Amino acid sequence: MHVVVPFSADRPKTRLAGVLSADERRDFSAAMLADVLHALDGIDRAFDVTVLATGPVDIEGLRPSGSRTASDAVDASVVVDDRPLTPAVNDCLDRTPTAVVMADLALATPTAIANLLDSSADLAIAAGLGGGTNAFLARDPAFSVDYHGASYRDHLEIAREAGLSVREVDSRKLAVDIDEPADLVEVLLHGDGAATDWLEDAGFELAVGGGRVEAVRE
Amino acid sequence: MHVVVPFSADRPKTRLAGVLSADERRDFSAAMLADVLHALDGIDRAFDVTVLATGPVDIEGLRPSGSRTASDAVDASVVVDDRPLTPAVNDCLDRTPTAVVMADLALATPTAIANLLDSSADLAIAAGLGGGTNAFLARDPAFSVDYHGASYRDHLEIAREAGLSVREVDSRKLAVDIDEPADLVEVLLHGDGAATDWLEDAGFELAVGGGRVEAVRE
Numbered sequence: 001m002h003v004v005v006p007f008s009a010d011r012p013k014t015r016l017a018g019v020l021s022a023d024e025r026r027d028f029s030a031a032m033l034a035d036v037l038h039a040l041d042g043i044d045r046a047f048d049v050t051v052l053a054t055g056p057v058d059i060e061g062l063r064p065s066g067s068r069t070a071s072d073a074v075d076a077s078v079v080v081d082d083r084p085l086t087p088a089v090n091d092c093l094d095r096t097p098t099a100v101v102m103a104d105l106a107l108a109t110p111t112a113i114a115n116l117l118d119s120s121a122d123l124a125i126a127a128g129l130g131g132g133t134n135a136f137l138a139r140d141p142a143f144s145v146d147y148h149g150a151s152y153r154d155h156l157e158i159a160r161e162a163g164l165s166v167r168e169v170d171s172r173k174l175a176v177d178i179d180e181p182a183d184l185v186e187v188l189l190h191g192d193g194a195a196t197d198w199l200e201d202a203g204f205e206l207a208v209g210g211g212r213v214e215a216v217r218e
Numbered sequence: 219m220h221v222v223v224p225f226s227a228d229r230p231k232t233r234l235a236g237v238l239s240a241d242e243r244r245d246f247s248a249a250m251l252a253d254v255l256h257a258l259d260g261i262d263r264a265f266d267v268t269v270l271a272t273g274p275v276d277i278e279g280l281r282p283s284g285s286r287t288a289s290d291a292v293d294a295s296v297v298v299d300d301r302p303l304t305p306a307v308n309d310c311l312d313r314t315p316t317a318v319v320m321a322d323l324a325l326a327t328p329t330a331i332a333n334l335l336d337s338s339a340d341l342a343i344a345a346g347l348g349g350g351t352n353a354f355l356a357r358d359p360a361f362s363v364d365y366h367g368a369s370y371r372d373h374l375e376i377a378r379e380a381g382l383s384v385r386e387v388d389s390r391k392l393a394v395d396i397d398e399p400a401d402l403v404e405v406l407l408h409g410d411g412a413a414t415d416w417l418e419d420a421g422f423e424l425a426v427g428g429g430r431v432e433a434v435r436e
Binding site for chain 1: 349368371393394430
């Protein structure tokens with residue numbers, strides 16, 4: 001099995017621009033990538049991991065899950081492909097089984113990802129909040145992606161048209177991708193890895209008010 | 219087993235006031251309640267269901283899951299308790315096992331709820347987005363609730379202090395509660411029940427733009 005982790009190396013997380021500078025967004029994105037790779041590392045299955053990046057990634061420099069020693073560096077290869085996400089991922093899907101796990105799933109755990117990888121359906125797929133596709137495992141090369149718009153619905157439709165069996169994976173930990181300021185709350189509430197450390201070091205903390213909890217910066 | 223569904227009958231969903239009138243919020247809340255009760259109805263287990271409401275509820279008038287015939291009316295009793303949520307729910311927890319499932323889980327399915335109810339831990343608990351507690355099953359009367367603030371963390375702590383075994387249930391379908399306008403997207407994307415019908419009848423539809431999908435009203 002092959003696991004691909006797409007990663008925007010150049011201009012990541014533009015929708016966090018209101019709360020993080022460009023340099024900070026790069027650092028925070030790298031921390032989330034480290035967490036995702038660390039979660040993959042924690043799965044007791046045999047697969048190889050490729051970071052599909054839009055530019056160079058210092059994979060040796062990633063420090064997973066709160067650990068800050070070089071010996072904990074993650075084990076993954078990097079392929080640089082500066083095309084848009086859809087064609088770059090589709091080229092990975094000729095080879096099956098291939099899983100694609102987004103790099104901003106800061107809450108992903110080995111258990112949550114393994115549940116996806118253990119599926120025997122032609123397509124196992126986990127929705128993101130807001131209609132995206134946060135992770136999938138394709139066991140049939142007839143599946144292809146189209147990340148524009150509400151991709152989750154489109155991906156179900158692509159699978160149905162190809163006659164593929166589909167398992168929809170119901171996971172909060174895979175559903176929460178970190179795109180917008182409101183999403184930082186989930187990292188502070190539930191995360192325990194490098195992304196959480198990074199946010200706390202940057203001065204973010206939880207503010208418990210009347211409605212949902214918010215993330216505020218000191 | 220006893221399943222309690224707390225429901226605000228008088229002033230529900232005030233955070234949707236920007237997009238729905240008071241009457242609409244009442245109707246939409248009733249549609250979500252119907253969907254939750256219908257999901258409970260679809261579980262092949264023996265339990266009784268109580269709607270714990272702050273005021274009278276026309277339980278006979280609820281039409282679940284797109285069905286509009288009286289014969290599909292849901293099967294639940296109503297207990298009116300106008301106290302705040304925390305003491306009202308705590309009084310239900312003397313009797314175990316008791317599950318508490320929020321009435322605004324418009325995406326809840328029989329499978330997702332059954333997964334919670336099948337847990338053998340002293341406490342099985344599903345987080346909501348933003349730090350809330352959307353559903354739990356308590357098998358030990360030592361557990362109690364405190365819904366103020368980031369209740370999920372507090373509930374884990376209460377269980378730990380009481381020495382209870384805890385299973386954290388990882389479910390997107392139980393995590394998405396419908397509190398804010400942005401949450402309506404999830405109902406339009408993934409729902410197929412009375413709440414989705416209600417939103418569509420009220421003129422809401424998905425708008426696919428640059429980032430996450432939005433819900434807009436015609």
